[in-house]
Amino acid sequence: MQTNNILSNLIDSQDETFKTLLESKNVKIERIVTDAHILPKDFWYDQEDDEWVIVLQGGAVVGFDNKESIRLGVGDYLHIKAHQKHRVEWTSEKEKTVWLAVHISV
Amino acid sequence: MQTNNILSNLIDSQDETFKTLLESKNVKIERIVTDAHILPKDFWYDQEDDEWVIVLQGGAVVGFDNKESIRLGVGDYLHIKAHQKHRVEWTSEKEKTVWLAVHISV
Numbered sequence: 384m385q386t387n388n389i390l391s392n393l394i395d396s397q398d399e400t401f402k403t404l405l406e407s408k409n410v411k412i413e414r415i416v417t418d419a420h421i422l423p424k425d426f427w428y429d430q431e432d433d434e435w436v437i438v439l440q441g442g443a444v445v446g447f448d449n450k451e452s453i454r455l456g457v458g459d460y461l462h463i464k465a466h467q468k469h470r471v472e473w474t475s476e477k478e479k480t481v482w483l484a485v486h487i488s489v
Numbered sequence: 490m491q492t493n494n495i496l497s498n499l500i501d502s503q504d505e506t507f508k509t510l511l512e513s514k515n516v517k518i519e520r521i522v523t524d525a526h527i528l529p530k531d532f533w534y535d536q537e538d539d540e541w542v543i544v545l546q547g548g549a550v551v552g553f554d555n556k557e558s559i560r561l562g563v564g565d566y567l568h569i570k571a572h573q574k575h576r577v578e579w580t581s582e583k584e585k586t587v588w589l590a591v592h593i594s595v
Contacts, residue, residue: 384557389543390564405541405568409515410593412541435511435518437495437589439545439564451490458496458545462511483543485591487516 389414390440393479408488415482417443417474427468432486434463441480444473465489495520496546499585514594521588523549523580533574538592540569547586550579571595 389404393416405412411432427448437460445461446452448468453461463469474480495510499522511518517538533554543566551567552558554574559567569575580586 384553384559384567386559386561386565386567388562388564389566404566405591405593407539407593407595410591412591433513447490453490453492455492456494458494459492460495460510461490461492483589485511485516485518487511487513489513 389483390481393481410488411486413484413486415484417441417471417480417482419474419476427470429466429468430463430486431465431489433465433489435485435487436461436463437483439481439483441475441478443471443475443480443482446470446472495589496587499587516594517592519590519592521590523547523577523586523588525580525582533576535572535574536569536592537571537595539571539595541591541593542567542569543589545587545589547581547584549577549581549586549588552576552578 400416402414403411404414438455438457440457442457443455444452445455446469452472455461506522508520509517510520544561544563546563548563549561550558551561552575558578561567
């Protein structure tokens with residue numbers, strides 16, 4: 384039985400880093416690390432799958448294409464439906480922001 | 490867009506408390522809160538689904554029926570396959586232990 388820690392080995396990068404923790408037929412569990420990273424203004428995620436996401440370290444603001452912005456701190460979670468366009472508008476500058484995302488086929 | 494916090498409203502109870510955060514056809518995401526709770530020695534979880542679990546607060550020891558025991562701290566995660574018998578042998582006495590569990594149909 385192997386255990387790993389989601390808060391260790393946060394790769395030093397200015398970009399978002401994605402690490403698949405578990406993948407099965409209908410579900411992918413992923414760690415996302417962002418480092419004061421602002422996505423290009425014209426880039427929107429538009430995903431085929433539902434995404435359930437929680438912030439485990441740091442903080443972030445997620446924006447939606449209806450102009451709504453949501454501030455997320457540690458422990459805050461969000462259910463983003465498939466094709467609900469969104470982007471990361473801001474993440475903490477004090478530390479890397481660690482997200483856990485569960486992608487669910489619809 | 491609604492956000493909630495997984496670390497808030499930890500119900501005061503001596504028992505494990507389970508709260509479904511998201512449920513779909515193949516996946517259930519659940520918060521589990523344990524309060525220095527030791528399960529009866531003869532009780533084993535024997536689940537139909539795969540379970541991916543991470544500790545978000547506190548600490549715990551999970552035991553398996555092959556006599557293996559795994560200590561989990563904050564951020565530690567574990568993939569427990571369907572029908573892999575397991576139980577919670579110990580959780581932190583200093584604070585409530587908060588788990589995030591993703592149950593995945595196999």
